[in-house]
Amino acid sequence: MTPLAISACTLTTALGAGRTATLEALQAQRSGLAPVAFMDLPLPTWVGEVAGVDATALPSSLAEFDCRNNRLAWLGLQQDGFLDAVAVARARWGTGRVAVFLGTSTSGLLQTELAYRRRTPQGALPADFLYGPTQNTYSVAAFVAQALQLQGPSWVVSTACSSSAKVFGTAARMIEAGLIDAAVVGGVDSLCLTTLYGFNSLELLSDEICRPWGGARKGLSIGEAAAFALVEREAGTPQGWLLGVGESNDGYHMSTPHPEGLGAIAAMRSALADANLQPADIDYINLHGTATPSNDAAEDNAVSSVFGTGTPGSSTKGATGHTLGAAGGVEAVIALLAIQHGLMPAGLNVEERDLALKLNYLQRNQHASVRRVLSNSFGFGGSNASLVFGGVA
Amino acid sequence: MTDLRVWVQGIGLLGPGLSSWPASLGVLRGAQPHASTPTVLPLPARLPSAERRRAGAAVKLAMAVADEAVAQAQVDPGTLATVFASSSGECANCHALCEALAAPVPLVSPTKFTNSVHNASSGAWHIAVASRASSTSLCAFDGSFGAGLIEAATGVRSSGQPVLLVASDSPYPEPLNSARPLPDHFGSALLFTAAPTERSLASLTISLGGPLPAGSLPDASLDALRGAIPAAAVLPLLVALAQGTSQTVAIDYLPSLGLQVNVVPVPVLQ
Numbered sequence: 093m094t095p096l097a098i099s100a101c102t103l104t105t106a107l108g109a110g111r112t113a114t115l116e117a118l119q120a121q122r123s124g125l126a127p128v129a130f131m132d133l134p135l136p137t138w139v140g141e142v143a144g145v146d147a148t149a150l151p152s153s154l155a156e157f158d159c160r161n162n163r164l165a166w167l168g169l170q171q172d173g174f175l176d177a178v179a180v181a182r183a184r185w186g187t188g189r190v191a192v193f194l195g196t197s198t199s200g201l202l203q204t205e206l207a208y209r210r211r212t213p214q215g216a217l218p219a220d221f222l223y224g225p226t227q228n229t230y231s232v233a234a235f236v237a238q239a240l241q242l243q244g245p246s247w248v249v250s251t252a253c254s255s256s257a258k259v260f261g262t263a264a265r266m267i268e269a270g271l272i273d274a275a276v277v278g279g280v281d282s283l284c285l286t287t288l289y290g291f292n293s294l295e296l297l298s299d300e301i302c303r304p305w306g307g308a309r310k311g312l313s314i315g316e317a318a319a320f321a322l323v324e325r326e327a328g329t330p331q332g333w334l335l336g337v338g339e340s341n342d343g344y345h346m347s348t349p350h351p352e353g354l355g356a357i358a359a360m361r362s363a364l365a366d367a368n369l370q371p372a373d374i375d376y377i378n379l380h381g382t383a384t385p386s387n388d389a390a391e392d393n394a395v396s397s398v399f400g401t402g403t404p405g406s407s408t409k410g411a412t413g414h415t416l417g418a419a420g421g422v423e424a425v426i427a428l429l430a431i432q433h434g435l436m437p438a439g440l441n442v443e444e445r446d447l448a449l450k451l452n453y454l455q456r457n458q459h460a461s462v463r464r465v466l467s468n469s470f471g472f473g474g475s476n477a478s479l480v481f482g483g484v485a
Numbered sequence: 486m487t488d489l490r491v492w493v494q495g496i497g498l499l500g501p502g503l504s505s506w507p508a509s510l511g512v513l514r515g516a517q518p519h520a521s522t523p524t525v526l527p528l529p530a531r532l533p534s535a536e537r538r539r540a541g542a543a544v545k546l547a548m549a550v551a552d553e554a555v556a557q558a559q560v561d562p563g564t565l566a567t568v569f570a571s572s573s574g575e576c577a578n579c580h581a582l583c584e585a586l587a588a589p590v591p592l593v594s595p596t597k598f599t600n601s602v603h604n605a606s607s608g609a610w611h612i613a614v615a616s617r618a619s620s621t622s623l624c625a626f627d628g629s630f631g632a633g634l635i636e637a638a639t640g641v642r643s644s645g646q647p648v649l650l651v652a653s654d655s656p657y658p659e660p661l662n663s664a665r666p667l668p669d670h671f672g673s674a675l676l677f678t679a680a681p682t683e684r685s686l687a688s689l690t691i692s693l694g695g696p697l698p699a700g701s702l703p704d705a706s707l708d709a710l711r712g713a714i715p716a717a718a719v720l721p722l723l724v725a726l727a728q729g730t731s732q733t734v735a736i737d738y739l740p741s742l743g744l745q746v747n748v749v750p751v752p753v754l755q
Contacts, residue, residue, distance in 0.1 A: 214658065217660045223665045227601055230572075249623050250603030261567075271639070271693055286593075289585075346599050346600065440580070
């Protein structure tokens, strides 16, 4: 692909709001995870809850979109001068030439879960429940497009935990096709009952803090996040570049990855080919690394098949939690931070690493020149996406 | 900027009074009135038995139209990239989960949770046809078909490879149905190629903008369907394809952004 300029980016996770808070936490090797406090749920698990979501008020003209997911989106949009960057792009390209492509898995579903608890004696949902602006999967893109006054194409990609990686590919194809000149991409996913109880029902939640690549890993810790990037046909001083996109499916199982990671291998090879790069050109791999026993084993297999075992890699989900549909966007911004600051962030909480896993998994921060990063995002339904980012085109 | 043009090589259709693409040609051409009989969802024979048992309405609907388009196009589904567009996904599942989560002690079915993802139909299809090709699942509320059409066409343009677009919607049970009323199941599938082949039916040249809203269809019952189910926004395009004449149709997408599709049939050599 033609390298795509990333002219602005931001992320808000359990590590804090914005890039500076994130970078400080990564440099300090600090996790944002804590035993669940959200809604006082009686689940034995840790979560990465974002501070200040409840206190975030949407612009009054967009009140119909009010739900936790859109509050998190609005909190995220206000960091790192992102609103100003979009305003510049809107003025430059025109409001109809800037698109919004976002990833989410559950959008504003919490609003519906709570509405079901307030059903009338006849079983009806409360009159204040608004389906389209809250629960519907598209809600977050509709909200963000209106909040940013953008009238280009918009949609949500919802492929579970690869969602907000895949939107980078959508934006690249749309710009290449000449339909748009710029796009706001990224992902927003917020804590809700369906994912917490659902992953619990699958016995995929750890009752301790999650330990990607740890020998004693027991599953994931769920997080929430909003991450955004502005990609443009051209930009004066880009934050970094999208160099390659690889997408594939496992075609194997709805919730378990292919044991040898064949779909993941296809996605990584396709991303490298798209970037016209060799495995040795990648300095750091941000792994999907959810900390379930089977996911990490399959990814270890897949990455070592493509890269061998020398390339440094880590999962940052020990710090942020698994932010599901926002994970690809979060880890894209972390990849750009790694490049900008020469920081390969440690995978946290490992304790004793799993000796059956072969990769060069970083348990301490490593400081070195990082020119190019590959970021993996894999999801239910067998959906895989790998992105390659670079400091120069 | 070059035109965004793709060729249609296969079509699948299933909705109220529209039991398949060939069975619907008379209605779409205006030779017969549309009769809105309820959609009947076939069992997805292609799925392994375990997955077939778990398949909900959304998966059955998507698989049925995908199967029809692939059969007509005579392509290998095992290497075929896909785009699945839907306003909502597996609606009965969503209701069951919300109901379970409203209980004092929530007990959630792991199978229902697994199949609650918006890309459940994509996952089931790629398992059924053992395909590792790329697949995207997307949503744009009432504009989901339009979004899928753009994503699929730009995917064809970018890769040079065929892409199967499946756009489908199923209704929610109550009480969600009152908040998001959809009268029935409706799905279509279009198999696009980058260049004409001997099996091509028509070329589509897609552009953003154009008249809003899409013009109404002459058959009032068909037009009501178009307005009632997001996935049925495809109907003006299917009518043009069925009529087999060159024409430009408007497709509803976003409130402030429509699509125009110039349909040019490939002459059939008799």
